[in-house]
Amino acid sequence: MAALRGKVLLLDSQARHRRLTSAMLTELGLEVSNTNDAASAVALALTGHFELLLIDLTIPFLDGIDASATLRAAGYARPIVALTAALVAAEQRHYLARGFSHCLIKPLDSGALASQLGSLLAPGGVASATAGAPPVLLDMAVLCALFAARLPVQVQQMQALAARHEWRAVSRIAHFVKGAGASFDHGAEGELAARLDAAISKGEHALAQAALNRLAERIGLAP
Known part of the structure; x- marks a missing residue:
């Protein structure tokens, strides 16, 4: 198969996985950028310079799904x-409904990866789904509004998890809110999420x- 061309963005929270996947993509001829944070991935995608995004769903579930949505x-x-x-038919339907174009199963097979990406990238590095289209430049105000609309749901999820003392799961959501808040004009909420995440990492559950x-109080929810 001929070498692929184009710029791709990889989102994965694990440094080792980013290195391995980036190496496979580079070997296929692609120019790879990577990040471990969903908010950063969304912000980078706003430039319109990437023909394709890859999101590893072994990162905290909310982050990858939320970035795509x-x-x-x-x-x-x-x-x-x-x-x-792992992927079953029901999961694949769920992911496609939330905005993903395709699903690939890990550990990645270089042949399957090349075949799938080759079907998505036309010669010259233009994504086949948008061949001939101008660069995608998204409205940051729209993204800020979407983040604000989903924040109460995320806080309620954290409250329910905290009530069950599932602090690791709380930390995963707080980590997303921390990064996204800074990117999407909700710095105060992001700072509170950062304090929450830091306290959990130290085992200081009362804090x-x-x-x-x-x-919760800041966004109008009962504590």
């Missing part, structure tokens, strides 16, 4: 490929609960 809601039309360790209560 946020981009699609804002009008991002280029391919977004989900990378997942974590206090930070979560303050975050």
Whole structure:
């Protein structure tokens, strides 16, 4: 198969996985950028310079799904490929409904990866789904509004998890809110989420609960 051409963005929270996947993509001829944070991935996608995004779903579930849904809601039309360790028909339908173009199963097979990406990238590096289309430049105001609309749901999820003392799961959501808040004009909420995440990492659950209560109050929810 001829070498592929184009710029791709990889989202994966694990440094080792980013190195391995980036090496495979580079070997295929692609120019790769990578990040470990969903908010950063969305912000980078706003430039319109990437023909294709790959999102590893072994990162905290909310982050990868939310990144894809946020981009699609804002009008991002280029391919977004989900990378997942296990996949059944129901899961695939769910991912496609949330904005992913295709799903690939890990560990990645170089032949399958080349074949799938080759079907998405036309010669010259233009994504086949948008061949001839102008670069995708998204409206940051739309993304800020989408983040604000989903924030109460995310805080309620954290409250329910905290009530069950599932602090690791709370931390995953707080990590997303921390990064996205700074990117999408909700710095104060992002700072409270950062305090919450830091307290959990230190095992200081009373402080974590206090930070979560303050975050809830700030957006008009009962603590």
